[in-house]
Amino acid sequence: MAIFHMRAQVISRAAGRSAIAAAAYRAGERLRDERTGQMHDYSRKAYVEYREILAPETAPAWMRDRAALWSGVEAAEKRKDAQLAREVHFALPRELDKAQRLELIRDFCEREFVARGMIADVAIHNPSGRDGGEQPHAHVMLTTRVLTGEGFGPKERSWNDKSLYEGWRERWADYANRSLERIGCGERIDHRSFAERGIDREPEPKLGPKAARLERHEQQAAANENRPAIVVTERGQEWRAVQERNRRRDELRGRVEVIARGLQQAVERAVVEARARLEAVRERFERTAAMIREWIGRERAVGELGQAGRPMGAEPERPQAENRQEPQTPMSRDRLFGRETKEMPAPDRLRAETAQRSEMFGRGKVPVAGKEPDRRALLGKVEREAANRQASTPGDLLGRKPGQVMPDRTRDDGGRGRS
Structure with missing residues (x-):
């Protein structure tokens, strides 16, 4: 799948590096460093797919020769810690063939590097990746000085601006995605980091x-x-x-x-x-x-209908069914709410009625009208009523109680009864 990779670095003498050696390695050629007299031979490098120097129209012809170009860069730099060149490394989409990859990298380098006055030494490598597939990528070495006539002028410090590099990253993603879109591929690359994309x-x-x-x-x-x-x-x-x-x-x-x-x-x-x-x-x-x-x-x-048939001034007759309140049995509730009703068997109906009475009067209770009178209570009531009747029977005027015999006062031995 297509991945985004773009990295820039500076080739500097302070790190012990040489522009001639870097160009020979990337182009897979044999170049001689005129400053040191050292020969750098990488001609046996097998996976160099393409190499080319892209320069502005105002550049002299000798700058289109790789050995002369980078020997001139080495001669223009006098400091022992001089920055010799800038390298930009690109990962090319696997989905593109050789011609499409070349068109993509040339178009980007012409518009973003050469148009600013840089000379771009382009080399495309295509080794085998860890998964056994192609791993095409491009190395682009860029000059750091402006062109003046037949040689190099002062260094252009604006080319070191970080915002310029960030713009290259974003535009490289756009160039690559347009190339993928032209061939009908749905893969896309994104220059943003994982953290920025969430x-x-x-x-x-x-x-x-x-x-x-x-x-x-x-x-x-x-x-x-x-x-x-x-x-x-x-x-x-x-x-x-x-x-x-x-x-x-x-x-x-x-x-x-x-x-x-x-x-x-x-x-x-x-x-x-x-x-x-x-x-x-x-x-x-x-x-x-x-x-x-x-x-x-x-x-x-x-x-x-009833009001129309009664005489003037008469009270409207209420139907007898109005005074009757139909008990809310399960069957009546089913009829009210439109549920399907089924005739319950006698035992089930008895249990339902028992449950309904328990709900109305409390569990284990029955209506007072249905209780059988206690025998002892009835006998006590009868005895109390008989005693009340006996107490209310009139006695004699002397206060005798019924059945009581008073003594005869005519038989008093005092003779007080004979006077």
């Missing part, structure tokens, strides 16, 4: 040519000796650690996505079921409201 992923460090070569030799030796490969460089160890952390992130992200999809499906099912239940309740309510309106209409019709 991607939870750690960027992999660059191994560099030396570390990559050592790691590759170790892998080949391990394969030949039928043993697991070991990490031989610190950069390789760091690169593998970052890869392992990214693998764990991807695994956790996949689990989270599975859980999120499951929750979303559960919520959607719950919403569908709730809507279905709400629709059923709405239909039942509409049926009940229709039954109530129909019942009210019948009652009004009966009342108007």
